[in-house]
Amino acid sequence: MQLFCHxxxxxxxxxxxxVKTEKKQFKAEPFRATMLAIALPGLxxxxxxxxxxxxxxxxxxxxxxxxxxxxxxxxxxxxxAYQDFTDRIPxxxxxxxxxxxxxxxxxxPVLYPxxxxxxxxxxxxxxxxxxxxxxxxxxxxxxxxxxxxxxxTILDAxxxxxxxxxxxxxxxxxxxxxxQVPLIEHSGLGLSVSLRVTF
Numbered sequence: 001m002q003l004f005c006h007x008x009x010x011x012x013x014x015x016x017x018x019v020k021t022e023k024k025q026f027k028a029e030p031f032r033a034t035m036l037a038i039a040l041p042g043l044x045x046x047x048x049x050x051x052x053x054x055x056x057x058x059x060x061x062x063x064x065x066x067x068x069x070x071x072x073x074x075x076x077x078x079x080x081a082y083q084d085f086t087d088r089i090p091x092x093x094x095x096x097x098x099x100x101x102x103x104x105x106x107x108x109p110v111l112y113p114x115x116x117x118x119x120x121x122x123x124x125x126x127x128x129x130x131x132x133x134x135x136x137x138x139x140x141x142x143x144x145x146x147x148x149x150x151x152x153t154i155l156d157a158x159x160x161x162x163x164x165x166x167x168x169x170x171x172x173x174x175x176x177x178x179x180q181v182p183l184i185e186h187s188g189l190g191l192s193v194s195l196r197v198t199f
Contacts (some may be wrong), residue, residue: 027164027165028047028160036157037153037157037158038154041057041058041061042057044156044157044160045057045153048160048164064145064146064149065146067145068143071142075135075139081095081128082125082128082132085124085125085128090110107120108121109121
């Protein structure tokens with residue numbers, strides 16, 4: 001009986017205590033997040049574990065690429081129509097696709113030199129030039145938008161990494177304490193007001 005109890009004590013004494021290791025916390029580095037965002041848009045957001053931002057990053061780029069494509073096609077279409085309208089070659093008539101529901105005999109000096117109205121021809125020419133300028137402007141702005149969106153995604157990754165480990169606690173205190181501000185130098189007279197916020 002004593003032997004059995006003695007063996008139980010040996011077993012109890014022979015066990016090794018389990019040491020609990022703390023799980024290493026992820027600490028985002030702003031420089032690394034910035035470099036990853038520069039290398040590939042969205043990679044900085046993945047590094048910061050803000051996975052929900054990746055679709056927003058690529059949706060922004062997709063929208064701007066669509067805007068570039070659309071404005072480029074419209075710009076090219078109106079530029080070709082303007083060139084066809086101002087040349088003297090009857091076979092180049094792509095502007096007829098743009099000016100629908102209007103009889104070309106009222107504005108076309110090449111196809112209908114006897115019946116066209118010069119003021120109508122000048123109005124259509126001016127309108128095509130306006131549309132060329134309009135689509136060129138928005139195509140160029142879309143290119144600028146891609147560069148700006150790229151910079152915004154880089155900045156977002158940097159700021160997220162900088163604020164990733166920002167400690168927000170409930171220990172916010174507001175303390176009002178006296179502090180002497182001298183009114184007259186070396187006289188000892190003064191006002192005492194101070195405001196201090198501690199985190």
